[in-house]
Amino acid sequence: MPEGSILVTGGAGMIGSNLVRRLLQQGFDVTVVDNLWRGSLDNLHFPDVSFDLKARFFQRDLREPSVLESLPGPFDYIIHLADVVAGVDYVFAHQGEIFRNNLLINTHVVTSVRKLKPRGYLYVGTACSFPQALQSGPDARPLREEDQYPADPESAYGWSKLMGEYEALLMEKEAGIPACVLVFHNVYGAPCDIGPRAQVIPSLLRKAARYPTEPFIVWGSGAQGRAFVYIDDVVDALVAGLDRGWGHGAIQIGPDSCTTVRELAEIVVALSGKDIPIQFDLTKPEGDKGRCANYDKARRVLGWEPRTTLNEGMAKTYRWVCEHLG
Numbered sequence: 378m379p380e381g382s383i384l385v386t387g388g389a390g391m392i393g394s395n396l397v398r399r400l401l402q403q404g405f406d407v408t409v410v411d412n413l414w415r416g417s418l419d420n421l422h423f424p425d426v427s428f429d430l431k432a433r434f435f436q437r438d439l440r441e442p443s444v445l446e447s448l449p450g451p452f453d454y455i456i457h458l459a460d461v462v463a464g465v466d467y468v469f470a471h472q473g474e475i476f477r478n479n480l481l482i483n484t485h486v487v488t489s490v491r492k493l494k495p496r497g498y499l500y501v502g503t504a505c506s507f508p509q510a511l512q513s514g515p516d517a518r519p520l521r522e523e524d525q526y527p528a529d530p531e532s533a534y535g536w537s538k539l540m541g542e543y544e545a546l547l548m549e550k551e552a553g554i555p556a557c558v559l560v561f562h563n564v565y566g567a568p569c570d571i572g573p574r575a576q577v578i579p580s581l582l583r584k585a586a587r588y589p590t591e592p593f594i595v596w597g598s599g600a601q602g603r604a605f606v607y608i609d610d611v612v613d614a615l616v617a618g619l620d621r622g623w624g625h626g627a628i629q630i631g632p633d634s635c636t637t638v639r640e641l642a643e644i645v646v647a648l649s650g651k652d653i654p655i656q657f658d659l660t661k662p663e664g665d666k667g668r669c670a671n672y673d674k675a676r677r678v679l680g681w682e683p684r685t686t687l688n689e690g691m692a693k694t695y696r697w698v699c700e701h702l703g
Contacts, residue, residue, distance in 0.1 A: 379496070379619055381453030382406040386439060386486060389416030391569050392501075392561075392611060393458045399612050401426040408448060410435045411459065420568050440481040445489035454619060456499040457486050457541075462534055463574035465596070465664040472533035479534070483541030491552050499618055500545040502560040504604070504631060504668055505535035512668040519633045519671035522560070522626065531664070542627060549624070557622035559614055562631025562670050566608025566690060567697035578605065578691070581642055582698040585649040593646070593653045597663030599639030604631040604669035607690035610683045617679035625678050631670035632683045638663075644688065648695045 383400055387393045388409030393416065400407050407428070409421065413436055421428050428434075437444045439459055461478045462468065468475060483500075490498045507520050509531035530536050542558050549556035565578040575583065577596075584593045614630045622628060639655075646653045675681040 379454065380404070381496070382408070382451065383454045383456060384408045384410065384445065384448065384450070384452040385456045385458060386410050387416065387457075387459030389413060389418060389420050389434070390458065391420070391566065391608065392564055394420035394568065395566070395608050395612050396456070396458070396615050397421065397428065398423050398426060399616060401428060403616070408433050408435070408452065410437050410439070410444065410448065412436060412438050414461070415463070415570055415574070417568070439485055440478055442485050443489060445486060446492060450493065452493065452495050454497045454499065455486070455490055455493070455495050456615065457483070458501050460538065464576045464580060465662050467574050468532055468534050468664070469662050476533035476537045479537035480540060483537070483544060487544050487548050490554060491548060494552075494554060497555045497557060497619070497623055498545060498548065499557040499559070499615070499622070500541060502542040502558055502627065503535065503538045504560060504562045504629070504670070505532055506530050506539035506542065506560070507535075507668065512666055519669050520629065521671050522629060522674055525627065546626065555623035557618040557625070558627045559618050559622065560627050560629045561611060562604040562606050562629070562668070564608060564611050565605055565694060567694050568701070569694065569698070571698055571702070577603070577638060578641065578694065579698060581645045582691075582695050583702065585645045585651065585653060586695070586699045586702055588649070588651055588653050592656065594656045594658050595638060595642050596658055596661035597638065598659060599642060599655075599657050600637055600666070601663040602635040602637040602667035604633070604635055605641075605687055605690075606631045606683055607685035610685050614675065614679060614681050617681050621679055625674070628674050628678060629670040629672055630675055630681065631672060633669055633671060635667050635669040636687060637667070644691055645695070648692055
């Protein structure tokens with residue numbers, strides 16, 4: 378396992394804060410940069426390890442150039458989680474803004490990586506970058522890394538993340554700085570955004586916890602599907618990537634089964650213990666129809682596979698949502 382100092386962009390978010398906690402537990406010296414658009418300083422208060430917010434947290438906007446170069450380094454590794462994303466409604470209503478901002482964020486980070494020359498650069502991509510024709514429904518075959526090209530993502534978000542992945546691999550080839558590219562499917566867990574920009578799982582969990590004060594309305598037909606992967610399994614993948622993921626190109630992180638949003642809603646209703654009728658709003662966007670991962674490469678390169686069942690992970694997340702509703 379590597380040792381040393383690590384910079385985590387987007388480290389105050391759901392994925393980032395869980396990763397920071399794990400890295401601190403393993404003895405790494407961790408610095409976080411985040412603009413707090415979706416992240417929160419509360420996420421960086423841990424029950425079992427100490428993180429010095431005054432010395433190690435920096436609220437910065439990565440759309441501005443040279444931000445990473447201004448931070449007190451040096452850094453042995455840079456893990457780039459920061460991006461602009463939210464629920465499917467936000468993504469499709471702000472495509473130009475998301476595309477521009479993520480391109481700026483990614484290219485400024487990579488430009489700084491080239492100058493700072495860490496021992497490794499870990500970039501996190503998304504399954505939204507796969508061609509939309511391969512995400513045709515819950516019965517679609519598991520995606521393979523080589524399926525990313527010829528590229529045709531459905532959303533500007535998917536395009537922006539694919540460009541960040543491409544730029545990371547160009548940097549590796551030209552600058553000789555090892556890159557690890559992990560392509561995440563739909564990550565869920567706590568701490569999560571349960572507000573108006575929430576993604577599908579926290580949104581449904583919030584609606585169930587608040588029902589009948591808030592109606593339990595599912596966006597779209599419910600036939601759309603995703604491969605949901607719990608945060609603890611994702612952090613396992615990130616730590617394994619730091620150890621063994623360098624120089625292998627893109628590696629998918631997600632299960633090989635697709636869960637429809639209708640099935641997801643039924644799980645949420647069962648967890649709530651309430652008699653909740655499920656309503657579907659067909660006027661709302663659905664996004665990609667369905668996708669899941671062939672994680673053979675993750676198993677071979679990282680020794681990784683998903684370990685948390687959807688019911689287990691959802692139950693943990695539902696308890697957190699209930700405890701944190703205002």
